[in-house]
Amino acid sequence: MASRSADENLHFESDTINFQDILELLKRPEHDYSWSTGIKESHLEDLHLEMVHSGAFFSFYNLYNRKQVQTDHEVMIKVVKPFPQWFGNKERSLRLSYEQRVLQKLEEFCPTNKAIKIHLFVPGNSFAFIENLKGYRTLDDHLLSKDFSEDLAKAIINNLIHIHKATFFATSNSNCLEDLEAQLQDCGFPGIIEKMTFICSFEKDNPTKCKDESLEKVLLQIYNNSTLLSSVADLKNSFHTNKECLIHGNLQTDSILCSLNGDIKFAGFEFAHVGSCAFDMACILVNYLVAFYHFLEPSEHSDQNHQFAQSMIEYMKISESYYLYLRTFFILIKNNTFLFSSLCSLIFLPFFTLFLPFSIFLFFFSFPTLL
Incomplete structure (x- = not known):
């Protein structure tokens, strides 16, 4: 170290x-x-x-x-x-x-x-x-070392929905929600998330893109797909309009820390804002999906890696079903289909990592069969 x-x-x-x-x-x-x-x-x-x-x-x-x-x-x-x-x-x-x-x-x-x-x-x-974080490791460390379990996957969801639930109830009055949004919108940092997720990834000459000739054909298919680009524009609009509670906004693998006894902490709330719960959920699922494709890469431990890659799909299913199980409080208060409408919309989120542009293409075609 x-x-x-x-x-x-x-x-x-x-x-x-x-x-x-x-x-x-x-x-x-x-x-x-x-x-x-x-x-x-x-x-x-x-x-x-x-x-x-x-x-x-x-x-x-x-x-x-x-x-x-x-x-x-x-x-x-x-x-x-x-x-x-x-x-x-x-x-x-x-x-x-x-x-x-x-x-x-x-x-x-x-x-x-x-x-x-x-x-x-x-x-x-x-x-x-x-605060001292002795004994905690990032989700990235856990995944790369193949030290992960169903209990940890559920603990992450528990932590996430605890925040969603508390702020949803506290701001269920529209005036309260608008007041919270007004207090948090003057910094412009959530706009950076918007730029990374819905803009940078879909511009041919954007400086954020990974320069890799092997991806050029795939990227050209994205840039020339008017239906896809139109959908992205719709998603960008949804990002602005779907306001439910306080969300983290950047749940990448280095923003989630796990202790030896399974306790979970979230770091990096500088992108938090009033938005869709599905955005946070999509971030978590993308973390597992990126790990899935990472462990499919050929290596000397391919058999073990492929087995762990398949477990990532199971963790995606577990996380999605467990979130749905715990989210009944939303249904009781508000007839709202925000989760699937937004979550399926945010399948483009792998670009959010900035370093794995190809994952968007893989996620786009894999997502319907995974869940």
Whole structure:
């Protein structure tokens, strides 16, 4: 696991943070309860930084005093990565401010939510102190190591629908829903999700596309399919109009963390907004679908990999049926076919990963037979 010491130049996600900034925040008297004495009394040269996880939009680091024998009280830091230039100039500090605002609203509606807590964030910084995640691994790690189970798949759905249900009930009055949307719509970050999902993937010269000659024929079929492009335009409109509750908006594999005892936490609420529950559900299903095709690739362990690939289809079915089983509260309150109408619409979501453009084509033709 990569680590850095305090006397090194910090060239990880950003050069805009340094240990002096971190120390000054840790030593604030109003946060005495949050940090151990050992870390608060550290000297600059004693601080040790260790990368825990590096995702698409953020990374996690452990910070602790190298002179301490015990590191149980290490501090965990979330560092927000810059957006690619073609997303526009979105300050990282604003993204953390927005995420903090979302988590505050989520705490109000759903105090027992399993979102990763921000202990301390000071506006102007591209980092924040978050709760300790010792013992947690990302869904990506679990899938790549083939360490996954039906229980974990159900735990993820439980966590997701707990948030959906709480915010759906809390905002079932249209005025409440509109008020929440108004509070969260000024940042423009959900618009980035819209761009990645419904625009970038379908433009011939978009800079986000993977440059792979082997995909050119497939991509040309997409670009020249007027029916498909018209459907995408309809989906984009649905993304704006289908408002049900607070959704995460970016449930990729590095935004879902699983503990050894099966506890689930969600990270990265900077794209959260009032939208369709099906969007979150589609993200989860796409994670399994991408893993399915990943493990179909030829390798020295092809038999084991192919067997695990088939289990991904089962996890998709389990997740879909379990969500439907738990969502009866929606049916009781509102006669709504949002799940399948939206979920089937969002079959294009694999492009959301930015790195697997071919998966959209595979998902489009496989989805009807999978579920």
